[in-house]
Amino acid sequence: MGKGLFITGTDTGVGKTFVAGALASLLRIRQFDVGVMKPVETGCPRLDGRLHPQDAIYLKEKAGSDDPLDDICSYALEMAAAPSVAADAAGVAIDLDRIAARFRDLCTRHQLTLVEGAGGILVPLTDTADYTDLVRKLHIPVLVVARASLGTINHTLLTVHWASHLKLPIVGVVVNSPAGSPAPSEQANLHALAKRLQAPLLGCIPYLPEASHDLSLVEKSLDLNRLLALLDLG
């Protein structure tokens, strides 16, 4: 049975898909068999009458996964909103047990399955459940992707503290730069975050212009060996 890693963020657009895709590619290069899941994706464009979960499609490609897209993304929803809201609008009931069953299937096929959330960890999946409930159900550690820009200390510490409060295992934090032009204070800000963080800081990925989402630069910015050791895969 393979292992799992839940990838959450401090917000939407911080680079969860980018980091998960880079991890999948880097692990593939190291001969790991990696599975991926974006169990609920909202804001899916409709093309030729079908909804296209773009994060799920991106992750599938990066992992080189042959798994059916429906196993990777159990719920593709059209409205660009939190999953519970988009599901209500579509008349769909999100079933966490169904997601967990798909996850267990993927774990029988892969050494490590990366599961991407949506937005942050408290984003609602149903009227009563949010992503912390899903993480508990899947029994997997959490990697937090934070953005490097101003505001990140508060967002990151809140995410890590709340997950710790709920006794969810945090494997570490990756600080990512989804936008260019860093503020002059960014470096000092990150230093202040690192001092306060009660979880391993596993990397700081710089802004990589679209044309060159250069994997070797991501690799240099991430402590992949430490992550693997923390996941007992080292």
Ligand SMILES: Nc1ncnc2c1ncn2[C@@H]1O[C@H](COP(=O)(O)OP(=O)(O)OP(=O)(O)O)[C@@H](O)[C@H]1O
């Ligand atoms: N380090 C980086 N350098 C350059 N562009 C980046 C970097 N990280 C992310 N991006 C870009 O920023 C945008 C947002 O990233 P991404 O889609 O990974 O965020 P997300 O957290 O997965 O968002 P969502 O909550 O919608 O799933 C994407 O266009 C992505 O290619």
Ligand SMILES: [Mg+2]
């Ligand atoms: Mg994403």
